Amino acid sequence: MLNKRMKKIGSGILLAGLTLTTLAACGNASETNNSAADASGTDEGASGEVVEIDIFQFKVEFKDQFEALAKQYEAENENVKINIETVGGGSDYGAALKSKFSSGNEPDIYNIGGPEDVTMWVDNLTDLSDTEAANQALEGTLTGATKDGKVLGLPYNIEGYGVVYNKAIFEEAGIDATTIKTLTDLEEAAKTLDSKKEELGLDAPFALAAKELWITGLHSGNAFLNAEFDNDVMKAFDSKTVEFKYGEQFQKYIDISNKYSVQPANSLDYSQQIEQLFSNGKVAMTQQGNWVYPTIASVNPELAENIGLLPIPIDGVTEGTIPVGVPMYWGVNPNGSEAEVQASKDFLDYLYTTEEGKRIVLEDFKFVPAYKGYDTEKISDPLSKDVYTYYTEGNTTGWVFMGYPAGWGEQTLGAEIQKYVAGEATWAEVEDVAKTKWAEERE
Structure with missing residues (x-):
C-alpha cells in the first residue's frame, strides 16, 4: 500500500x-x-x-x-x-x-x-x-x-427531483395530485393540507430542509434558472452573468415551501426531512428526488410504495415538469x-x-x-418510475447547476436563501448578492 x-x-x-x-x-x-x-x-x-x-x-x-x-x-x-x-x-x-x-x-x-x-x-x-x-x-x-x-x-x-408527496395523505385530504401543474396548484394543495393537518396527523404540510444548502441553492435554484439558460449546462457554464429572469416565481416557491413547513426550516437537515418527518407521515410533501426511495423504504416500507413526484414549475413556462439529469x-x-x-x-x-x-x-x-x-420495465420503485415517465413523455427540464461558478450554488445562493427564510434579507437582496458573486467568479 x-x-x-x-x-x-x-x-x-x-x-x-x-x-x-x-x-x-x-x-x-x-x-x-x-x-x-x-x-x-x-x-x-x-x-x-x-x-x-x-x-x-x-x-x-x-x-x-x-x-x-x-x-x-x-x-x-x-x-x-x-x-x-x-x-x-x-x-x-x-x-x-x-x-x-x-x-x-x-x-x-x-x-x-x-x-x-x-x-x-x-x-x-x-x-x-x-x-x-x-x-x-x-x-x-x-x-x-x-x-x-x-x-x-x-x-x-x-435522476430526477421535484416535490415528493405522500399519496395516502393526499387521497385522505381529497387532493388530486394529477391536477397539480403550476405553483398556484401547489400552493392550493398546501393550503388544503394545512387546514386539515390535525385530522391528517401532520406536523405541517411541508418540510423545507433549508439547512441543506444543496437542496435550496442547487436544486431549488436550478428549477428556476434552467429556463434562463435554455436547459443547457454549458450555456450556464459559459455565462458571465445570471439575471434571475424567473426570480419572482422562485421567490414564490420558497415562500410556499417555508410558510407551510415544519419550523424552523433553517434547522431541518436531510435526516430530519426524510427519515423523521416524511417517512413517518408527519409531513405530506418535501423537495427531493428518486434517490431518497431506499432511505424511505428502510424506515417505512409500506409508505415507500405509495409516494410520487410533483412538479417544481415555472408557471407558463415549464408547467408540469421536473428537472432530470x-x-x-x-x-x-x-x-x-x-x-x-x-x-x-x-x-x-x-x-x-x-x-x-x-x-x-x-x-x-x-x-x-x-x-x-436495459429492460426499463424492471424499474421498480415508484419515484424512479415517475422519473422515467416524466422523461419518456418529455416533461422534463435540465440540470444547469453543474455549470454554476464553483461554490456559488451552495455558499452564495443557498446561504442567502437561509437569510431570507430567517427574515434577515429581502428577496431583492438575495438576488443582488447572487448576481454580484456570479459576475465576480466569472471575471
Missing part, C-alpha cells in the same frame, strides 16, 4: 475551490469498506498479482449495495481487490476529495460533477472514450463530462499504474454493460439507467 500511494504523490495536486457537492445523499456518513481479499502481491497487475482499486464516492444511499457488488466482483476476479470509501450527506465530499489528493492518498475512481469540476480536475482524469460504458451511454448523458472531445467521466445514472460522473485517476487504470475501466464497464451489472443497477441500486440495453 505504501509503494502504491507514494507513486501517486508525485502528481502534486492541490486544487482550491472544489465545486463537488452532495447532490443526492442522505445523513452524515464516512464509511470505508476494506474487502476481505488479501493484497499479498504488488499492484503492477502481473499474472497472479493483485491490483487494488480504491474508490472514493459520495452516494450514501447505495453504499451497502455497492460494497456487495465489489465483493462479488472480487470473487469473480481474484487478482482484483476493491476498497470503497463513501463520504456524503452532511459531510463535504468535495473538501474530502481535495484532501485525498493533496495528501497523496489518491483514489483510483472518484466522483466529479459537471463542466466546472471537469475543468478543475482535467489533469487528473483519464480519457474514458475507449470504454464500452462510454459507447453505451444515452445521448446527452456524457455532455457534462466531455472536454476537447474526450470523455472524462461516466454517468452514474439518471446526471447527478455525478465516475472519473478514473491516471496517476496510478497502468494496471490500476485498466482495472478501474474494466470495473466500470462490468457495472454498466454486463448482464449481471445491469441487473444490479436496476434491481439492487434502484437506478434509472443512463445507458442503452
Whole structure:
C-alpha cells in the first residue's frame, strides 16, 4: 500500500475551490469498506498479482449495495481487490476529495460533477472514450463530462427531483395530485393540507430542509434558472452573468415551501426531512428526488410504495415538469499504474454493460439507467418510475447547476436563501448578492 500511494504523490495536486457537492445523499456518513481479499502481491497487475482499486464516492444511499457488488466482483476476479470509501450527506465530499489528493492518498475512481469540476480536475482524469460504458451511454448523458472531445467521466445514472408527496395523505385530504401543474396548484394543495393537518396527523404540510444548502441553492435554484439558460449546462457554464429572469416565481416557491413547513426550516437537515418527518407521515410533501426511495423504504416500507413526484414549475413556462439529469460522473485517476487504470475501466464497464451489472443497477441500486440495453420495465420503485415517465413523455427540464461558478450554488445562493427564510434579507437582496458573486467568479 505504501509503494502504491507514494507513486501517486508525485502528481502534486492541490486544487482550491472544489465545486463537488452532495447532490443526492442522505445523513452524515464516512464509511470505508476494506474487502476481505488479501493484497499479498504488488499492484503492477502481473499474472497472479493483485491490483487494488480504491474508490472514493459520495452516494450514501447505495453504499451497502455497492460494497456487495465489489465483493462479488472480487470473487469473480481474484487478482482484483476493491476498497470503497463513501463520504456524503452532511459531510463535504468535495473538501474530502481535495484532501485525498493533496495528501497523496489518491483514489483510483472518484466522483466529479459537471463542466466546472471537469475543468478543475482535467489533469487528473483519464480519457474514458475507449470504454464500452462510454459507447453505451444515452445521448446527452456524457455532455457534462466531455472536454476537447474526450470523455472524462461516466454517468452514474439518471435522476430526477421535484416535490415528493405522500399519496395516502393526499387521497385522505381529497387532493388530486394529477391536477397539480403550476405553483398556484401547489400552493392550493398546501393550503388544503394545512387546514386539515390535525385530522391528517401532520406536523405541517411541508418540510423545507433549508439547512441543506444543496437542496435550496442547487436544486431549488436550478428549477428556476434552467429556463434562463435554455436547459443547457454549458450555456450556464459559459455565462458571465445570471439575471434571475424567473426570480419572482422562485421567490414564490420558497415562500410556499417555508410558510407551510415544519419550523424552523433553517434547522431541518436531510435526516430530519426524510427519515423523521416524511417517512413517518408527519409531513405530506418535501423537495427531493428518486434517490431518497431506499432511505424511505428502510424506515417505512409500506409508505415507500405509495409516494410520487410533483412538479417544481415555472408557471407558463415549464408547467408540469421536473428537472432530470446526471447527478455525478465516475472519473478514473491516471496517476496510478497502468494496471490500476485498466482495472478501474474494466470495473466500470462490468457495472454498466454486463448482464449481471445491469441487473444490479436496476434491481439492487434502484437506478434509472443512463445507458442503452436495459429492460426499463424492471424499474421498480415508484419515484424512479415517475422519473422515467416524466422523461419518456418529455416533461422534463435540465440540470444547469453543474455549470454554476464553483461554490456559488451552495455558499452564495443557498446561504442567502437561509437569510431570507430567517427574515434577515429581502428577496431583492438575495438576488443582488447572487448576481454580484456570479459576475465576480466569472471575471
